[in-house]
Amino acid sequence: MNVRTMIDIENIRKDFPILKREVNGYPLAYLDNGASAQRPAAVIDAIGHYYRMEHANVHRGVHFLSQEATRRYEEAREQLRVFINAAHDHEVLFTKGTTDSINLVANCFGRKFLAPGDEILITAMEHHSNIVPWQMICEEKGALLKVVPVADNGELEADAYAQLLNSRTRMVAMTHVSNTLGTINPVKAMIALAHERNIPVLLDGAQAVPHMAVDVQDLDVDFYTFSGHKMFGPTGVGILYGKEHWLRQMPPYQGGGNMIKTVSFEKTTYNTLPHKFEAGTPHIAGGIGLGEAARYLMQLGFDNIRAYEHELLEYATEKLTKTEGMRLIGTAPNKAAVLSFLIDGTHPYDVGMILDKLGIAVRTGHHCNQPLMDRFGIPGTIRASFAFYNTKAEIDRLAAGVERAVTMLQ
Amino acid sequence: MADIKDIQNEIIDEFSLFSEWMEKYEYIIDLGKSLPMIDPKAKVDNNLIKGCQSQVWLQAERTENGKVHFTADSDAIITKGIIALLIRVLDRQTPETIAHAELFFIEAIGLREHLSPTRSNGLVSMVKQMKLYGIAFQAQTGWKKHL
Numbered sequence: 001m002n003v004r005t006m007i008d009i010e011n012i013r014k015d016f017p018i019l020k021r022e023v024n025g026y027p028l029a030y031l032d033n034g035a036s037a038q039r040p041a042a043v044i045d046a047i048g049h050y051y052r053m054e055h056a057n058v059h060r061g062v063h064f065l066s067q068e069a070t071r072r073y074e075e076a077r078e079q080l081r082v083f084i085n086a087a088h089d090h091e092v093l094f095t096k097g098t099t100d101s102i103n104l105v106a107n108c109f110g111r112k113f114l115a116p117g118d119e120i121l122i123t124a125m126e127h128h129s130n131i132v133p134w135q136m137i138c139e140e141k142g143a144l145l146k147v148v149p150v151a152d153n154g155e156l157e158a159d160a161y162a163q164l165l166n167s168r169t170r171m172v173a174m175t176h177v178s179n180t181l182g183t184i185n186p187v188k189a190m191i192a193l194a195h196e197r198n199i200p201v202l203l204d205g206a207q208a209v210p211h212m213a214v215d216v217q218d219l220d221v222d223f224y225t226f227s228g229h230k231m232f233g234p235t236g237v238g239i240l241y242g243k244e245h246w247l248r249q250m251p252p253y254q255g256g257g258n259m260i261k262t263v264s265f266e267k268t269t270y271n272t273l274p275h276k277f278e279a280g281t282p283h284i285a286g287g288i289g290l291g292e293a294a295r296y297l298m299q300l301g302f303d304n305i306r307a308y309e310h311e312l313l314e315y316a317t318e319k320l321t322k323t324e325g326m327r328l329i330g331t332a333p334n335k336a337a338v339l340s341f342l343i344d345g346t347h348p349y350d351v352g353m354i355l356d357k358l359g360i361a362v363r364t365g366h367h368c369n370q371p372l373m374d375r376f377g378i379p380g381t382i383r384a385s386f387a388f389y390n391t392k393a394e395i396d397r398l399a400a401g402v403e404r405a406v407t408m409l410q
Numbered sequence: 411m412a413d414i415k416d417i418q419n420e421i422i423d424e425f426s427l428f429s430e431w432m433e434k435y436e437y438i439i440d441l442g443k444s445l446p447m448i449d450p451k452a453k454v455d456n457n458l459i460k461g462c463q464s465q466v467w468l469q470a471e472r473t474e475n476g477k478v479h480f481t482a483d484s485d486a487i488i489t490k491g492i493i494a495l496l497i498r499v500l501d502r503q504t505p506e507t508i509a510h511a512e513l514f515f516i517e518a519i520g521l522r523e524h525l526s527p528t529r530s531n532g533l534v535s536m537v538k539q540m541k542l543y544g545i546a547f548q549a550q551t552g553w554k555k556h557l
C-alpha cells in the first residue's frame with residue numbers, strides 16, 4: 001500500500017485554516033500537536049452553527065430549540081461512543097478533559113473503594129494529571145502510590161509491573177501513549193494481567209486518540225480518558241469512558257442540576273447514567289464540536305493516519321539523528337509520532353527560541369513529566385509532536401533549524 | 411557610575427545596528443557566553459530562581475561604597491545573554507536606583523517577549539528579585555542611620 005496515495009496532505013491541510021498562518025515571517029510549521037492540535041473547519045463550523053442556529057439548554061426544555069440542542073448533544077455522545085467502540089452511550093461521559101476525567105475517577109472510585117494500606121499503581125511516565133489526583137486521594141485515604149519504572153529506551157519494565165500487582169492494588173492508572181517518550185504501552189496485555197487479579201485499569205488516552213483507533217471493548221479497559229483539544233476538537237471538553245458496573249457503584253462527583261432525579265431537603269436521588277456524573281449545564285458546543293472531530297478522524301481513517309504518521313516519524317528520526325550530539329529520549333520500538341531530544345552543549349529553551357524565530361512551533365521543558373525528567377537526569381527536552389497534516393518539508397525545516405540553532409549556540 | 415537611563419540608551423543604540431533577529435540573537439548569545447561566571451559557591455538553592463523553562467541564579471552583595479553588586483547565571487544561554495544586559499544596567503548602582511529602576515530598554519530592543527511571565531524562563535522573577543534586593547538594602551541603610 002502506498003501511503004501517499006491514501007492520504008492527500010495538500011487537501012487535508014486546506015481543512016485547517018490556521019495552518020495558513022505566518023509566524024515571524026515564515027509559514028507556520030506547527031509541531032506541537034502533543035500539547036494541543038489544531039481544528040479543521042468542520043469542527044469550527046459545527047461550533048459556529050450551533051451558536052448561530054441551535055443553542056438552548058439541554059435535557060430541560062419542552063420547546064423546539066431545547067429539544068434540538070439535546071438531540072445534537074446526544075448525537076455527539078453517540079458519535080464518541082462509536083469512536084471508541086463503547087458498548088453503551090451511557091458509559092460515555094462528557095467532562096472538561098483528561099484531567100477532569102481522571103480527577104472524577106480518583107475521587108469517586110477512591111471515596112468508595114480505597115482503604116488505608118491499599119495501593120494505586122501508576123507508572124514513571126505519567127503526565128502530572130495522572131499522578132497528582134491519585135496522590136491527593138491516597139493521602140486522604142491513607143493509601144499508597146506505587147510506580148512502575150521505565151527502562152532506558154522508554155518502555156515500561158514489564159517484570160516490575162507484574163511484581164507490583166498484588167492483593168492490595170485497587171487500581172492501575174497509566175498512560176496509553178507517553179506524551180514525552182512517544183512509547184505506545186502494551187496496554188491490552190497489561191490490562192489482562194491486572195484483570196487476573198480483578199484489578200480495574202484506567203488508561204490516560206490523551207495522546208492515543210489523535211493517532212490510533214481505540215476500541216475500549218477490545219482492550220477490556222475499565223476507564224478510558226481523553227481531551228477534545230488534542231484530537232482536533234474544542235478545548236474545555238473531553239471524555240470519560242467507564243464500564244457501566246463501575247460507574248453504577250461510584251458515588252456522584254459534583255452535585256447540582258442535571259445529575260438528580262428528585263430533590264428534597266431530606267434526600268436527593270440521583271439521575272441515571274450518564275447524567276449522574278454530569279452536574280450543571282455542560283459545554284454543549286464543545287460536545288458537538290468534539291463529535292464532529294471524531295467524525296472527521298474516522299472519515300480520514302486511522303489506518304491511513306497511522307501509516308502516514310509512521311512515515312513522518314521514521315523520516316524525522318533519520319533526519320534529526322544526523323545532528324551531532326543528538327540524544328533521543330524515547331526509543332521504544334512501538335512509538336507514536338513524537339520526537340523528544342536534547343543536543344549536547346545546548347539548552348532546550350535556547351533551541352526552542354531559535355526555532356520559534358524560524359516559524360517552527362515545538363515544545364521545550366519538562367512537558368508536565370517532572371518525575372520522568374528526573375528519571376533520565378535531564379532538565380527537559382525539545383519535543384516535536386506530529387499530526388497527519390504535517391509534511392516532510394516541515395521536518396526538513398525542523399532539521400535545518402536545529403542545525404542552525406546548534407551552530408549559533410555552541 | 412553612569413546613569414541607568416544612559417546605559418539603557420547605549421544598549422538601544424547598539425541594538426539599532428542589527429537589521430534582523432538573527433544578528434540580535436547572535437549578539438545576545440555572545441553576551442551570554444562572555445558573562446563572567448558566577449562563583450560556584452553562589453550557585454546554591456537560596457540564590458536559585460526556578461523558571462519552568464530555564465533557571466536563574468542571582469547573588470547580590472553590598473559594596474564598600476554602598477552600591478549593589480550583582481552576579482548571575484542561567485542554564486540557558488539566551489536567558490544568560492539577557493541577564494548580562496540587565497546586569498550591565500543595574501550592577502553597582504545604589505539601592506534606591508535599583509528599587510525604582512524603569513527598564514525601558516527591554517521593550518525598545520524588542521526583547522519584551524523574554525520578560526513575559528508566560529515564558530517562564532526565570533527572568534521576570536529575576537528582575538523582581540533585583541528590585542527587592544534594592545529595597546532590602548535601602549531599608550538596611552535607613553535602619554543603620556539610626557544606630
Ligand SMILES: Cc1ncc(COP(=O)(O)O)c(C=O)c1O
Nearest residue numbers: 097098099127129179204206227
Ligand atoms: C498524556 C497526557 N495526559 C493528560 C494530559 C492532560 O490533558 P488536559 O490538560 O487536556 O486535561 C495531557 C496533556 O498534556 C497528556 O499529554
